[in-house]
Amino acid sequence: MIYSKIPLSQTIVTLCKTHNVKHIIISPGSRNAPLTIGFTHDDFFKCYSIVDERCAAFFALGIAQQLQEPVAVVCTSGSALLNYYPALSEAYYSNIPLVVISADRPKHLLDIGDGQTIKQKNVYGEHVLYNAHLKLDLKEDENAILENERPILKSIENKLERFLGLQKDIQTHNESEIHDALTISKLNSGPVHINCPFDEPLYDTTTELFINPKPFKLQNREEKIDRFEIKSLLDVWHSAKRKMILVGVLQPNSIEAQWIQEIADDDSIIVLTETTSNLHHPDFFPGIDKLIASLNDDDFKALQPDLLITFGGLIVSKKIKAFLRTYKPEFHCHVGLTRANDTFFCLEKHIKLRPNTFLSTFLPQVTHHTKSTYKSSWLTVRQKRRKLQEEYIQKLPFSDFKVFNTIIKSIPKQSQLQVGNSSAIRYTQLFQLPKSIDVFCNRGTSGIDGSTSTAIGSSIVAEKRTTLITGDLSFFYDSNALWNNYIPKTFRIIVINNEGGGIFRILPGDKNTENFDRFFETKHHLSAKQLCDMYGFEYVSANNEQDLDLQLESFYKGNKNPKLLEIFTPSRSNDKILIDFFKFIK
Incomplete structure (x- = not known):
């Protein structure tokens, strides 16, 4: 040595x-x-x-x-x-x-x-x-x-x-x-x-080891269950007719199936899940923005929970943040080993347990399910929203919205999906993903700067093949991520190139001006093709619906080289299409 x-x-x-x-x-x-x-x-x-x-x-x-x-x-x-x-x-x-x-x-x-x-x-x-x-x-x-x-x-x-x-x-x-x-x-x-x-x-x-470190006892994280804390929450739970569980970033398989099912069986609970929660059940509510985007004041009051329990990391949906900050629950409890964010300015309790440990301790002590129409009424709303979304997509021209609908359906089962920040993760949130696909996104600071590097690092040790969906600015910003010798041949990147920071067009402010194009949207005419040539990626592109369908037929096949699919979408219409979607499903 x-x-x-x-x-x-x-x-x-x-x-x-x-x-x-x-x-x-x-x-x-x-x-x-x-x-x-x-x-x-x-x-x-x-x-x-x-x-x-x-x-x-x-x-x-x-x-x-x-x-x-x-x-x-x-x-x-x-x-x-x-x-x-x-x-x-x-x-x-x-x-x-x-x-x-x-x-x-x-x-x-x-x-x-x-x-x-x-x-x-x-x-x-x-x-x-x-x-x-x-x-x-x-x-x-x-x-x-x-x-x-x-x-x-x-x-x-x-x-x-x-x-x-x-x-x-x-x-x-x-x-x-x-x-x-x-x-x-x-x-x-x-x-x-x-x-x-x-x-x-x-x-x-x-060849000589000079040092002989003193032995240290390696420690493991211990979870300490506070019985009094559990009992006090049970009292709140039994009295609440409207319970909301909101789940942010979670590792896949964090919660056992029996506890998921027990939550789903309670009509007084609605479970709102983010794409990054990796939590699935037919009676849960993914696509939070679709559910609440077009509600009026009476609807918001009907949705307002008596009790809010949060699991996991940071939340993507700005709409759920705005809703719960305005229509605050009477009691907010966060469950998790690390910090508890007072995101909605009403945090009452932090239970320092893993979600599964908490549920396995707490749910067996729940003596009865409160009679409620809370979940059933919102499941009806959810079903209407989904049907309207399908109708809307059928009428759409080629655009970011239509592209995400197509590529989300193309992700191979039993795989990992890494998603870039900004518009990429927000569009992804609007679509349902199969349970077998694990989803990750850098939501700690939510920056665009390292999405590609993170995805490549994760693909090195992940047991499942990895696909990254990212926007053009995020991809070009982190293009040195491709400068390494460890990228698996099964690795895939999908770049949505709308020639700039399209998400800024959704925000308030003057658009279609030289100032906006240069300093906010950051217009460009770059392509990933030359980068792919330099770093040994197979490159394919699409700029219409027919091309995209054709490219996706073979995109995930073959293991000779990693591949990149660049999809060019029109920059001027994406913001209106997204805004009109929320008006349509109302």
């Missing part, structure tokens, strides 16, 4: 192994050479080289999103780690365990004019769960004896003893900090930062 000669590097690599951090994404550099040497010469680790740091961090995010285990990104000093920030903030708000390990310069080399040197300590501020700033290993010449020290201390033996004692203190500090950071990332499902100063020489290797 080959190791770096630097004890700090050996300590980091060894403790990552102890904590079972297997996937290491390395952004090439010089200052992080000791770490690169250590990780890449140990077969325990699966190492990836991603040049663009922003892409590297989102790539790592995609892996961690799937595994729900800490994944590390390793970079050199300076601006490199700043490029990790977008993915790290996404990890923070999406509760994904991402570990940033940044190489740094020794303290005496900071702010003296050296290149790639910035103030790295606590650089991510409050967007990480833990900041570990490690100490530099000592060198003998840094431990010179002062002239006024007693002569006895000038002996070689005492000098060595003092040196070893100080190094032991440093080693203890570093081991403790690394252990705390990795433990917190795993237990609290979030990002941490480990900053490591290295002095030159950086490339020296050895």
